[in-house]
Amino acid sequence: MSSLRIGIAFFYHESHTFSPSMTNLNDFINEGFHKGDEIIEAYAGTKTEVGGFIDILRDKDAEIIPLVCAAAIPSGQVTKDAYETIKEEMISALRQSEKLDGLLIALHGAMVVEHLSDPETEMLKKIRSVIGYDIPIATTLDMHANLSSEMISYTPLHFGFKTYPHVDMYEQGCKAAETLWSGIITSEKYVASFIKLPIMLPSINMRTAEGPMHDLVELAKQKEEDSDIIGATVFGGFPYSDIPEAGVSILVTGTDPTKTERTSKELAEKVWEFKDRFIVHLPSIDDAVKEALSYNGDKPIVLADISDNPLSGGTGDTTGLLKKMLEADIKNVLFGAFYDEESLSRCMYSGEGATVQLELGGKESPEFGEPLSVQADIIRLTEGKFRNKGPMNTGVLVQTNGAAHIRVKGMDILLTGRALSANDPELFRHIGIEPTEKNVLGMKVKNHFRSSFEDLVGKILYVDAPGLASNDLSVFNYKHIPVPIWPLNRTVPYQFELTTK
Ligand SMILES: [Zn+2]
Known part of the structure; x- marks a missing residue:
C-alpha cells in the first residue's frame, strides 16, 4: 500500500x-x-x-x-x-x-x-x-x-x-x-x-x-x-x-x-x-505579603498573581500585588514577567547601566491598579528569545518581544514586550537571573508554572489580587452563559442532555 x-x-x-x-x-x-x-x-x-x-x-x-x-x-x-x-x-x-x-x-x-x-x-x-x-x-x-x-x-x-x-x-x-x-x-x-x-x-x-x-x-x-x-x-x-x-x-x-x-x-x-x-478561597494581598515577610524556608516562596495570569487571559501588567510588595520592602525578590512595552522601549533606548524613571504597568487594564512611578536601574537587556527546557511545551522557541532586567528599590523585575506566564525558568535564566537564588518570587502564573517550578520552590501562595482572571466568578457581569449555572446559582438542579453520534 x-x-x-x-x-x-x-x-x-x-x-x-x-x-x-x-x-x-x-x-x-x-x-x-x-x-x-x-x-x-x-x-x-x-x-x-x-x-x-x-x-x-x-x-x-x-x-x-x-x-x-x-x-x-x-x-x-x-x-x-x-x-x-x-x-x-x-x-x-x-x-x-x-x-x-x-x-x-x-x-x-x-x-x-x-x-x-x-x-x-x-x-x-x-x-x-x-x-x-x-x-x-x-x-x-x-x-x-x-x-x-x-x-x-x-x-x-x-x-x-x-x-x-x-x-x-x-x-x-x-x-x-x-x-x-x-x-x-x-x-x-x-x-x-x-x-x-x-x-x-x-x-x-x-x-x-x-x-x-x-x-x-x-x-x-x-x-x-x-x-x-x-x-x-x-x-x-x-x-x-x-x-x-x-x-x-x-x-x-x-x-x-x-x-x-x-x-x-x-x-x-x-x-x-x-x-x-x-471552590477555594485565597489569601488577600496583605496576608500574602505578611507571609512572605516572615518566610524563612530554604527555597523561595511564590506569591502567584493568579488573577493576572496571562495564560488565563490576564493582561500581565496589573500593579496590585507588585505595589504592595514594593511598599513592604521584602528582601531578595524577583517579580515577573511584567508586561510593559512602553517601559521596555524606554529601557532599550537608555541602555544597560542607565537609571530611568518609569510609569510601570497599569496600562492595559488600569481598573486593576494605576501605573507605578518608579526609578529603575537597568541591569540587562535581551531580545527575549529562549527555548523552553521544562516539561511543558518542551523545546518550543519563545519570543518575549524584548526583555529587560531592571532593579527597583532592590527588587529584581523582568519586563517583557508581551504578556506571558512565567512557566519555564528559562524566561529568567536567559537574561542571567537565577530564580532559585531568590527568597520571594512574585509571578503572574496560575497552575502551569508548577510543572517546572514545583521542585525549585518551597511554598506557593495563590493571591487574591484584582485582575481579569479572578478566582471569584461573581465579579464578572455575565450576559450570555447558560442560566442557571452553578456556582453562580447554588440551587441549580442536576440535569443534562446526552448526545451520541
Ligand atoms: Zn488549559
Whole structure:
C-alpha cells in the first residue's frame, strides 16, 4: 500500500471575553503562524500535540501534509479578520492539497471570535464542506475547552488533555494520530457521547496532581482500560468566556455507543458530586505579603498573581500585588514577567547601566491598579528569545518581544514586550537571573508554572489580587452563559442532555 497522506494543522486560542485586548492577526504572527513545511521546522521534536502528530506519522511512514498552524497567547476575543484570514489559509491549503486520507488538528476549544461563540465547530464544519465526511478527522483539545454537542457532528475522535499543568499535549497528539491511523487501516467505526453540565468552574483547583480533577482523571483513565472506550475526557471549561457554550462537559469516544453513554453519565455524576471541592478561597494581598515577610524556608516562596495570569487571559501588567510588595520592602525578590512595552522601549533606548524613571504597568487594564512611578536601574537587556527546557511545551522557541532586567528599590523585575506566564525558568535564566537564588518570587502564573517550578520552590501562595482572571466568578457581569449555572446559582438542579453520534 502506498503511504497514507495525513494533513496536520493547529489552531489555538483561549479567549477571555472580558479582556479589553482583542486578539488580532499580529498576535498569532508573534506567537506562531506557520504554513506548509515551516510547521515541521517549528514543531518536529517538540513535546506538543503537533510534535506528537509528526512523530507517530513518521513512525508509520505516512506522507505528512502540513497545512496551517496558528496560535496566540490567551487574551481577548479573536478579531473577525484574524479568524477569517487563518481559516481561509487552512481551507485553501486543503483545497490545494491532493486528496487526504485523514486529518489531524490540534484545537483549543475555548476560542471566541467577535462574531462566533463556537469557532472550532464552525471551522470543522467548513473543513467538512471541503473534504467531505469520508475522510476521518481527529482533534486534540485543551482541558479548559468550552464545548458544545455540535463538536461531535463532524468527528467523534476528540482527545482532551488529562493533565494540568498540561504536560500530556504530546501524549494526546500521539493518541489522536494512533487512533486516526488505526481507524483508517481497520475501517473501525467510532462514536462519541457528549454531556454538558450546568456547572462553570474557576480553574484554580483544577490541577491534576491532587484534588477533584485528579480524582476525575483517574476515573476517566480507568474507563479507558475498557477496549471499547478509546478516550474519556472531563473538560473543566474556561469561565472567562461569556458564551452559551461555557461550562463543564464530558466527551467519551469509543466503539460501543451503550458504553460511551454509560461512561459519560458516570463521569458527569462524579463531576456533580465533586463540584464543591473546586471552590477555594485565597489569601488577600496583605496576608500574602505578611507571609512572605516572615518566610524563612530554604527555597523561595511564590506569591502567584493568579488573577493576572496571562495564560488565563490576564493582561500581565496589573500593579496590585507588585505595589504592595514594593511598599513592604521584602528582601531578595524577583517579580515577573511584567508586561510593559512602553517601559521596555524606554529601557532599550537608555541602555544597560542607565537609571530611568518609569510609569510601570497599569496600562492595559488600569481598573486593576494605576501605573507605578518608579526609578529603575537597568541591569540587562535581551531580545527575549529562549527555548523552553521544562516539561511543558518542551523545546518550543519563545519570543518575549524584548526583555529587560531592571532593579527597583532592590527588587529584581523582568519586563517583557508581551504578556506571558512565567512557566519555564528559562524566561529568567536567559537574561542571567537565577530564580532559585531568590527568597520571594512574585509571578503572574496560575497552575502551569508548577510543572517546572514545583521542585525549585518551597511554598506557593495563590493571591487574591484584582485582575481579569479572578478566582471569584461573581465579579464578572455575565450576559450570555447558560442560566442557571452553578456556582453562580447554588440551587441549580442536576440535569443534562446526552448526545451520541
Ligand atoms: Zn488549559
